[in-house]
Amino acid sequence: MKLQVQIRMNEALFLRDPQGSELGKKIIKHSIQLIFKHGFEAFTFKKLAEDIGTTEAGIYRYFENKHRLLLYIVAWYWSWLEYQIAFQTNNIKNPIERLKLVITLLASTVKDDESISHVDESLLHQIVISEGSKSYLTKHVGEDNKHQFFKPYKDLCAVIGNIILECNPKYKFPKSLASTIIEMAHFQNFFMYNLPSLTDFGNTKEEADIIAFLNDLVLTSIKKG
Amino acid sequence: MKLQVQIRMNEALFLRDPQGSELGKKIIKHSIQLIFKHGFEAFTFKKLAEDIGTTEAGIYRYFENKHRLLLYIVAWYWSWLEYQIAFQTNNIKNPIERLKLVITLLASTVKDDESISHVDESLLHQIVISEGSKSYLTKHVGEDNKHQFFKPYKDLCAVIGNIILECNPKYKFPKSLASTIIEMAHFQNFFMYNLPSLTDFGNTKEEADIIAFLNDLVLTSIKKG
DNA sequence: CTTTATATGATAGTAATACTATCTTAAATA
DNA sequence: TATTTAAGATAGTATTACTATCATATAAAG
Numbered sequence: 001m002k003l004q005v006q007i008r009m010n011e012a013l014f015l016r017d018p019q020g021s022e023l024g025k026k027i028i029k030h031s032i033q034l035i036f037k038h039g040f041e042a043f044t045f046k047k048l049a050e051d052i053g054t055t056e057a058g059i060y061r062y063f064e065n066k067h068r069l070l071l072y073i074v075a076w077y078w079s080w081l082e083y084q085i086a087f088q089t090n091n092i093k094n095p096i097e098r099l100k101l102v103i104t105l106l107a108s109t110v111k112d113d114e115s116i117s118h119v120d121e122s123l124l125h126q127i128v129i130s131e132g133s134k135s136y137l138t139k140h141v142g143e144d145n146k147h148q149f150f151k152p153y154k155d156l157c158a159v160i161g162n163i164i165l166e167c168n169p170k171y172k173f174p175k176s177l178a179s180t181i182i183e184m185a186h187f188q189n190f191f192m193y194n195l196p197s198l199t200d201f202g203n204t205k206e207e208a209d210i211i212a213f214l215n216d217l218v219l220t221s222i223k224k225g
Numbered sequence: 226m227k228l229q230v231q232i233r234m235n236e237a238l239f240l241r242d243p244q245g246s247e248l249g250k251k252i253i254k255h256s257i258q259l260i261f262k263h264g265f266e267a268f269t270f271k272k273l274a275e276d277i278g279t280t281e282a283g284i285y286r287y288f289e290n291k292h293r294l295l296l297y298i299v300a301w302y303w304s305w306l307e308y309q310i311a312f313q314t315n316n317i318k319n320p321i322e323r324l325k326l327v328i329t330l331l332a333s334t335v336k337d338d339e340s341i342s343h344v345d346e347s348l349l350h351q352i353v354i355s356e357g358s359k360s361y362l363t364k365h366v367g368e369d370n371k372h373q374f375f376k377p378y379k380d381l382c383a384v385i386g387n388i389i390l391e392c393n394p395k396y397k398f399p400k401s402l403a404s405t406i407i408e409m410a411h412f413q414n415f416f417m418y419n420l421p422s423l424t425d426f427g428n429t430k431e432e433a434d435i436i437a438f439l440n441d442l443v444l445t446s447i448k449k450g
Numbered sequence: 451c452t453t454t455a456t457a458t459g460a461t462a463g464t465a466a467t468a469c470t471a472t473c474t475t476a477a478a479t480a
Numbered sequence: 481t482a483t484t485t486a487a488g489a490t491a492g493t494a495t496t497a498c499t500a501t502c503a504t505a506t507a508a509a510g
Contacts, residue, residue: 016457023458039364044496055459060498133358139264141419154422172425173438179416179423180409180442187408188401194366197379198404200397213398217405221445241486248487269467280488285469 005115007079012147013072016062025118026052027062028076031069036123040070040131067138071149074135077128078152080113080121081105082159095166096219102160103214106185108207129186157182168222177221181214188213230340232304237372238297241287250343251277252287253301256294261348265295265356292363296374299360302353303377305338305346306330307384320391321444327385328439331410333432354411382407393447402446406439413438 006019018024030051035043045059045066052058063069085105089098110125136150144150160178164171171177188199188210196202201209231244243249255276260268270284270291277283288294310330314323335350361375369375385403389396396402413424413435421427426434 021457041363045498046496055461056498057460057500058458061457065497130362133362136420137355137358137415138266145420150420154420157423173441174425175422176413176416176424176426176435176438177442179412180405183408183412184405187404190362191401191404195361195370195375195379197400198382199401200399201401210401213401216398217402217442217446220448221442223445246486270469271467280490281469282471282489283487286487290468 005083005113007076007083007116009072009076009079010148010151013068013075013149014062015060015064018062018072023052023054023058024062026054027059027069028073029118029120032073032120032123032127035070035073035127035131040066040127040134067135070131071135071144073124074128074132075149075152076119077121077124077132078156080116080119082152082156084113085156085159095163099160099163099167099218100215102163103181103185103218104211106182107189107210107214129190132186133183153182164218164222168224170224171222177218181218184217185210185214230308230338232301232308232341234297234301234304235373235376238293238300238374239287240285240289243287243297248277248279248283249287251279252284252294253298254343254345257298257345257348257352260295260298260352260356265291265352265359292360295356296360296369298349299353299357300374300377301344302346302349302357303381305341305344307377307381309338310381310384320388324385324388324392324443325440327388328406328410328443329436331407332414332435332439354415357411358408378407389443389447393449395449396447402443406443409442410435410439 009017009019011017016024018028027048031043031048034048034051038047043066045056049056049059063072085102088105089101092098092101110121113119113121136144138144157175157178160181161174164174164177188201189207191198192201192205192210196205199210200213234242234244236242241249243253252273256268256273259273259276263272268291270281274281274284288297310327313330314326317323317326335346338344338346361369363369382400382403385406386399389399389402413426414432416423417426417430417435421430424435425438
């Protein structure tokens with residue numbers, strides 16, 4: 001059985017649906033590769049067009065600008081991850097176990113999902129770590145938010161917040177703790193590899209250590225007092 | 226008594242010391258205003274030059290490019306904050322009280338420091354919240370780190386990590402917890418105002434709530450088990 | 451089978467950005 | 481008085497971030 005999963009994206013993110021054509025899928029695939037390679041600042045539609053073998057104008061028919069493209073692939077990632085979490089935490093009754101699994105999924109190197117061939121999820125995971133915050137750290141975050149561009153991120157945060165409340169219905173900061181888990185799963189990873197003295201994992205460089213840190217942080221905090 | 230405090234900056238950050246001339250101080254002052262106003266992406270040396278009443282070439286004599294200027298003002302901010310923390314936590318014996326004060330200082334709107342007239346610290350605080358992570362989320366973070374551009378941030382992190390160890394010498398993640406406190410003091414603030422559903426403070430928009438969240442998070446985590 | 455809409459390719463062009471270079475003048479220093 | 485040094489003025493370049501136009505191939509509709 002090889003079933004196709006398609007993630008339904010906010011239509012305001014693109015001018016033409018990249019999931020609906022070969023060129024569109026190439027744009028996603030190659031933009032993930034190029035942003036990973038050069039970083040978002042040095043990534044241009046010209047380089048992307050050359051990489052694909054099409055023209056700049058061709059890319060602009062799909063995305064208004066490169067920030068929209070970043071919003072698209074980041075939103076895609078969060079939607080995909082929420083799906084992964086829903087799938088993998090299904091049937092786990094104990095909310096603490098569910099929360100620990102969520103932390104593990106957030107902080108672990110992603111393995112490529114073969115049911116979606118035009119996206120390299122492990123590269124995308126790296127991009128979300130290094131470039132993800134740039135999707136909202138802008139002057140136009142308010143407008144982008146009105147367009148619902150951050151809905152997948154917020155939805156995931158809500159899911160995690162609800163698990164936290166299941167663990168302890170009296171915990172006062174479920175949403176802030178959820179966003180802290182998400183951001184720190186990524187920032188501690190970035191720091192571990194790039195600014196190791198900001199972490200306690202500079203020597204081992206083990207994701208398992210980040211998971212241990214987050215588990216400790218979260219579980220002690222929500223423990224019913 | 227009006228004493229002058231000068232922060233000693235890493236000389237590799239600039240081509241000519243901006244603290245050593247009137248034009249240099251204007252560059253700092255106006256770049257803080259313009260980055261605050263337009264955001265870092267839309268901020269250009271041309272706008273800055275026009276704002277000051279000098280020329281683009283004039284700015285380039287002080288800073289190689291706008292990313293170096295960002296690194297400069299962010300590093301300045303962390304140095305200044307470490308100084309504030311040292312000053313204000315002086316004489317507080319209890320490390321838990323010291324830690325709580327650090328959290329408060331990190332998460333509170335900064336009041337302008339009148340002993341340093343060319344820097345508006347409250348604008349700078351806002352800039353560090355919205356643009357600070359862009360200083361290291363780049364492909365050249367490794368090289369920048371070799372130049373010690375992040376030393377003030379790391380020093381502050383080490384200071385906080387040491388207070389954490391004073392509270393509980395057996396706590397296993399002092400540095401990661403320190404960087405988590407710093408980052409979250411800022412991110413929860415950004416989220417509260419711009420993506421409120423990622424926090425529990427969207428209704429009140431009170432910094433005091435962020436402080437309460439961080440105090441709870443940190444103090445429960447380091448409590449000796 | 452023909453018409454027509456649609457996606458893509460090819461090419462050109464523009465305003466702004468991120469610089470670099472050079473030349474002159476004014477002020478500080480030796 | 482001679483000489484560095486900082487700053488102003490001006491010009492120029494490569495790249496970026498787009499917009500516009502025209503031609504062609506293909507697929508769907510009548």
